[in-house]
Amino acid sequence: xxxxxxxxVSGLPLHGRNEASPTCWGTAAFMLIEGSAFAVSIAIYLxxxxxxxxxxxxxxxxxxxxxxxxxxxxxxxxxxNWLVGRWAKQDALRKVQLGTIVMCLFGVAPLVVRVYExxxxxxxxxxxxxxxxxxxLLGLHSTHLITDLADTVVLAALxxxxxxGRRRLGDVEDNVLYWNFVVLxxxxxxxxxxWIPRL
Amino acid sequence: MTASEPRAVSDSDLDPPALEKQLAxxxxxxxxxxxxxxxxxxxxxxxxxxxxxxxxxxxxxxxxLLMRLQLAGAERRVLSADRYNQVFTMxxxxxxxxxAVPVMExxxxxxxxxxxxSRNIAFPRxxxxxxxxxLAGGILLWAAFALNMAPDVGWxxxxxxxxxxxxxxxxxxxWAQMITFTEVSALAVAxxxxxxxxxxxxxxxxxxxxxxFVWSMLVTAFLVILAMPTIMIASTSLILxxxxxxxxxxxxxxxxxxxxxxxxxxxxxxxxxxxFLPAVGMVSTIVATFARRPVFGYLAMVLALIATGVLAFGxxxxxxxxxxxxxxxxxxxxxxxxxxxxxAGIQIFCWLATLWDGRLMFRxxxxxxxxxxxxxxxxxxxxxxxxxxxxDTQVHDTYxxxxxxHYVLIGGAVFPLIGAIYYxxxxxxxxxxxxxIGRWVVGLLFVGFNLTFFPMHILGLQGMPRRIYTYxxxxxxxxxxxxxxxxxxxxxxxxxxxxxxxxxxxxxxxxAGANPWGASTLxxxxxxxxxxxxxxxxxxxxxxxxLWDRPDVLPVVCGxxxxxxxxxxxSLRSAEPQARESSPRNSIWPLLAAIASxxxxxxxxxxxxxxxxxxxxxxxxLIGWFWPKGTPEDEG
Numbered sequence: 001x002x003x004x005x006x007x008x009v010s011g012l013p014l015h016g017r018n019e020a021s022p023t024c025w026g027t028a029a030f031m032l033i034e035g036s037a038f039a040v041s042i043a044i045y046l047x048x049x050x051x052x053x054x055x056x057x058x059x060x061x062x063x064x065x066x067x068x069x070x071x072x073x074x075x076x077x078x079x080x081n082w083l084v085g086r087w088a089k090q091d092a093l094r095k096v097q098l099g100t101i102v103m104c105l106f107g108v109a110p111l112v113v114r115v116y117e118x119x120x121x122x123x124x125x126x127x128x129x130x131x132x133x134x135x136x137l138l139g140l141h142s143t144h145l146i147t148d149l150a151d152t153v154v155l156a157a158l159x160x161x162x163x164x165g166r167r168r169l170g171d172v173e174d175n176v177l178y179w180n181f182v183v184l185x186x187x188x189x190x191x192x193x194x195w196i197p198r199l
Numbered sequence: 200m201t202a203s204e205p206r207a208v209s210d211s212d213l214d215p216p217a218l219e220k221q222l223a224x225x226x227x228x229x230x231x232x233x234x235x236x237x238x239x240x241x242x243x244x245x246x247x248x249x250x251x252x253x254x255x256x257x258x259x260x261x262x263x264l265l266m267r268l269q270l271a272g273a274e275r276r277v278l279s280a281d282r283y284n285q286v287f288t289m290x291x292x293x294x295x296x297x298x299a300v301p302v303m304e305x306x307x308x309x310x311x312x313x314x315x316x317s318r319n320i321a322f323p324r325x326x327x328x329x330x331x332x333x334l335a336g337g338i339l340l341w342a343a344f345a346l347n348m349a350p351d352v353g354w355x356x357x358x359x360x361x362x363x364x365x366x367x368x369x370x371x372x373x374w375a376q377m378i379t380f381t382e383v384s385a386l387a388v389a390x391x392x393x394x395x396x397x398x399x400x401x402x403x404x405x406x407x408x409x410x411x412f413v414w415s416m417l418v419t420a421f422l423v424i425l426a427m428p429t430i431m432i433a434s435t436s437l438i439l440x441x442x443x444x445x446x447x448x449x450x451x452x453x454x455x456x457x458x459x460x461x462x463x464x465x466x467x468x469x470x471x472x473x474x475f476l477p478a479v480g481m482v483s484t485i486v487a488t489f490a491r492r493p494v495f496g497y498l499a500m501v502l503a504l505i506a507t508g509v510l511a512f513g514x515x516x517x518x519x520x521x522x523x524x525x526x527x528x529x530x531x532x533x534x535x536x537x538x539x540x541x542x543a544g545i546q547i548f549c550w551l552a553t554l555w556d557g558r559l560m561f562r563x564x565x566x567x568x569x570x571x572x573x574x575x576x577x578x579x580x581x582x583x584x585x586x587x588x589x590x591d592t593q594v595h596d597t598y599x600x601x602x603x604x605h606y607v608l609i610g611g612a613v614f615p616l617i618g619a620i621y622y623x624x625x626x627x628x629x630x631x632x633x634x635x636i637g638r639w640v641v642g643l644l645f646v647g648f649n650l651t652f653f654p655m656h657i658l659g660l661q662g663m664p665r666r667i668y669t670y671x672x673x674x675x676x677x678x679x680x681x682x683x684x685x686x687x688x689x690x691x692x693x694x695x696x697x698x699x700x701x702x703x704x705x706x707x708x709x710x711a712g713a714n715p716w717g718a719s720t721l722x723x724x725x726x727x728x729x730x731x732x733x734x735x736x737x738x739x740x741x742x743x744x745x746l747w748d749r750p751d752v753l754p755v756v757c758g759x760x761x762x763x764x765x766x767x768x769x770s771l772r773s774a775e776p777q778a779r780e781s782s783p784r785n786s787i788w789p790l791l792a793a794i795a796s797x798x799x800x801x802x803x804x805x806x807x808x809x810x811x812x813x814x815x816x817x818x819x820x821l822i823g824w825f826w827p828k829g830t831p832e833d834e835g
Contacts, residue, residue: 001713001724003755006739007402009767009776010209010758014834016768016778022321022394029390029424037428040462044432044447047458057453125445129453132445136436154822163827165834 017170027174031181034144038185041140045133045192056123057130061197063120070110070117071190074183077106081183085176088169093159096172100156103179107149114142121193137189148182151175207831208762210736219735221761226318226731228785237785239323240731244330245309246627251330252302253698255293255337260694262290264687271684273672283668284351285370289344291354292374295470296381297337299612303477304388304423306619307416309627311392313722313729314410316401316738318766319782321394322387324789324824329387331793336380339801343373350374353666355467356437358448358459363441372441372804375434379800382427389423392416399766400774401721402756403740410720410743411487411494414501415480418508419473425512426469433462443807457522464515472511474608476504478615479546482568485615485622486550488718489565490557493744496549503542503549510539520591529588536586543579547572562716563637567618570645574610578603581656596666599659605652614644617697624701625715629727630708636700643693650686654679719744724753737767740774763831781832788824795820 018024049055084099118138125135155175158168210218228238238244265286269277278286312320320326343349350370352361361371396417400409409417437459439445446452448459487494494500516524516532550572559565581603585591594600617640625631663676670676714723723746725734736755742748756776759765764782769775799813827833 001753002751003736004752005736005757006754007756007776008211008758009402009756009779010211012758012767012776012779014765014779014781016398016780019771020398020768020777020780022398022768022780025394025398026322026390029393032424033386033390033428036425037432040429040432040465044436044458044462047461048447048453048455051455052453125439126443127452129446129449129455132436132439132447132454135445136439136447150818154825158827163829163833167827167833 015167015170018173021170021174023171023174024177027178031178034181035185038140038189041133041137042188042192045137048129048133049196052130055130056197057128059123059127059130062122062134062194064194066113066117066120067190067194070113071186073106073110073113074186077103078180078183080106081176081179085173088172088176091166091169093164093169096169097156097159100152100159100172104149104152104156107145107152111142111145111149114138114145134193137193141186141189144182144185148175148178151178207760210759210761211757213761215735218761219730222732222735223730225762225764228731233787234785236790237787239319239327239783239785239789241308241312241320241323241326242627242729244326245305248301248305248308248330248333251334251337252298252305255297256302257694257698258341259290259293259298260691262286262293264691266290267684267687269668270680272681273674273677274669278668280668281351285344285349287666288350288353288374289340292340292350292377295354296377297340299474299608300385300470301333301381302616303419303474303612304385304392306477306481306616306623307392308388310623310722311395311413311416312399313725313733314413314720315396315399315404316721316734316740317395317399318733318737318764320391321399322391324783324786325387326391327786328789328793329384331790332380332796333384335793335797336377336384339373339380340377343370348373355463358437358440358456361437362448363444366441369804372438375438376800376804378430378434380797382431385423386427389420392420393424396420397771398768400769401738401740402767402769402774402776404769404774406772408740408743411483411497411500412477412480415476415483415504418504419476422469422473422476422508422511426466426473429462430466433459433466438804457519460519460522461515464518465512467518468515469511471607472507474612476507478571478612479504481615481619481622482550482571484720485564485568485618486553488622488716489560489562490553491560491717492553492557493719494549495552495556496545497743499545500549503545506542507539510535510542514539517586517591520588521595533586533588537583540579540583547576563632563634563641564618564622566638566641567614567621570641571610571614571618574606574614574645574648578606578610582607594659596664597659598655598663598665601665602652602655602659605655609648609652617644620701622716624704625711626722626727626729628705628708629711630704631711631715632700632704632708636696640693640697640700643689643696647686647690647693651683651690654683658683714746719747721745760831763834781834784828784830784832786824788820792817792820792824
């Protein structure tokens with residue numbers, strides 16, 4: 001078969017950003033997977049609730065303090081997160097470096113409070129099915145926080161090496177997207193764990 | 200660095216032989232063990248996946264034969280009751296999780312990048328990782344079987360049988376963790392496929408020009424993404440119940456046994472379509488090629504694929520009709536179960552119309568399609584039967600159901616798959632399989648299959664339950680069972696002959712050339728087997744049948760670099776070029792990450808703390824994986 005050149009792509013960028021970035025789409029697909037997992041976990045919560053004679057089962061509702069603090073920290077973190085995304089888009093490396101360090105701290109803070117959150121659930125995972133599902137929900141989201149923190153720390157380190165090119169800034173944008181998702185998924189879980197038992 | 204800097208080697212600067220040499224140097228997988236362990240070439244990994252999956256098919260087949268040996272007569276003692284429980288659990292789990300889903304994804308791993316005209320799959324290192332993890336999951340299950348600790352709770356592992364109270368030992372944990380391995384691997388491939396299909400299509404390949412096999416894999420990948428998290432949460436909950444004393448499935452503490460069934464089948468029913476939809480894509484491809492015309496009703500076919508994918512999530516309760524659900528729920532799921540016959544019917548009629556209007560070439564792949572249609576329609580009809588609650592109540596857990604799902608799975612997926620192997624084998628190996636032996640294979644498989652499985656309908660109607668290791672002579676099931684067991688040898692001989700043909704053709708098959716069937720899709724535009732870089736110049740597409748437009752001319756792209764693993768990113772809908780993205784080089788880290796994950800997951804069967812200390816090596820290997828190495832691929 002004879003080849004016939006019909007299109008010259010030499011002028012295209014060497015790396016796609018946003019909608020043209022495969023990593024961005026991969027992150028979106030990954031979020032769909034995690035989102036499905038959270039949705040199923042919440043469905044389990046509601047299913048167990050629907051067959052329970054009372055809810056919470058043989059336990060006091062969780063204390064609101066630590067969970068609400070985590071929620072506030074996470075919602076607040078959206079502001080620096082948004083800024084980091086904007087700076088990455090502008091290729092402002094210095095600001096992105098600083099912002100990513102701030103985001104590392106915003107990753108650590110909720111994890112510290114999270115330790116108290118487990119204690120504030122007022123139930124153990126092996127007490128009953130209610131305890132099992134709230135521990136599962138909180139455990140899943142904590143895993144979520146830990147993995148994104150690890151990702152952010154490695155990315156922050158990379159930003160201070162010679163590899164801190166435009167490609168890394170694209171990675172920062174994907175990480176920003178993912179953090180928004182981490183915060184977003186927390187909100188329905190927060191409502192489930194803390195407010196449904198109070199209805 | 201930009202494209203204008205002198206170090207970059209553009210394909211425009213090179214004449215064809217020099218270009219091919221440069222591309223081969225950039226994309227090649229080095230020889231030796233290191234190359235084997237570190238390759239990220241989708242063709243090598245796809246081939247590996249396919250071969251491994253067929254090894255599991257053969258092993259699962261041996262288990263089936265063991266069961267037939269045991270059931271050939273009343274009160275036989277070939278297998279003990281305990282061993283029989285392991286054997287049927289292994290057979291089902293192996294066939295579903297280690298053969299059917301992986302083999303379909305494997306075909307896509309090999310074919311989709313070629314069919315969309317790209318150089319590699321998206322996230323090729325994830326692809327390598329997914330294979331190693333799949334292999335580890337398979338070895339885990341079979342090693343457990345060799346050690347007499349294989350799961351014995353059925354492939355859907357119902358609680359309470361699989362729970363802490365009745366499922367002593369580690370058998371059910373092995374099952375649940377095998378799920379983790381295979382599902383992580385399947386999910387990884389699904390992500391790769393979605394991104395490859397969305398973003399790596401050849402310029403001009405708009406959504407309306409995407410080959411039907413690629414469409415079917417796109418829908419399948421979304422089913423995997425939406426269904427498999429459920430089974431992962433379910434199997435994790437099961438392990439937690441067994442290992443750390445949670446009560447998800449323990450009714451005494453507010454849990455529920457039916458919850459397991461809901462979770463399992465919310466995944467389990469889409470799973471059937473995860474296996475079947477790729478087969479639909481294969482059939483569409485084969486029909487078009489051997490009828491020498493495009494598939495009739497392209498849009499209807501695509502919509503039917505999507506409709507099947509959506510409806511697949513609304514039927515799971517039909518597996519649970521006998522557990523005593525509200526009547527309204529049962530009626531709803533009866534209707535939804537029957538409604539899925541509509542898109543299936545549309546597909547069948549579109550294929551028939553294509554064949555009706557085509558100039559048919561009755562080669563082996565098309566014969567498999569005909570075997571598929573007959574068998575699948577029969578399986579579909581019994582499917583409509585068991586979708587109705589009164590009938591299901593009668594035949595639930597009998598051999599009628601065993602017959603039904605083997606008709607839809609073997610008829611609906613394995614026949615198209617073997618046809619697809621005959622069809623794409625020349626592309627993968629450069630050699631054609633034997634047409635003469637192929638006809639025998641179709642005949643033996645079709646006749647052997649029907650003689651083996653049709654009588655099971657009757658056994659089921661006579662009341663023979665599934666999963667019994669023996670039965671008393673007074674039940675009078677012996678004669679039919681003996682007939683079934685003898686027929687199974689015909690089916691086996693078909694598979695054996697197929698394997699012989701594969702091995703023989705690898706060495707002695709006639710050379711295939713680039714496009715032996717005169718097919719229309721892009722994988723046939725490159726040599727057989729394709730070079731490491733797939734296409735010297737990436738193709739440009741002007742219709743849904745690019746190779747039929749102008750059979751002697753291939754419109755192509757220029758301006759890509761040849762010294763950097765580079766492929767083209769195009770827009771989602773209209774496939775307009777957006778970027779020259781790099782594709783990662785070979786790496787050993789995916790293998791190391793898979794080993795670290797395997798250690799963590801298997802250890803966690805024995806201690807929950809493994810998830811903590813085991814995560815450290817996983818993290819280290821992932822950092823090694825993603826840390827830039829200063830290659831041209833890291834630029835830009």
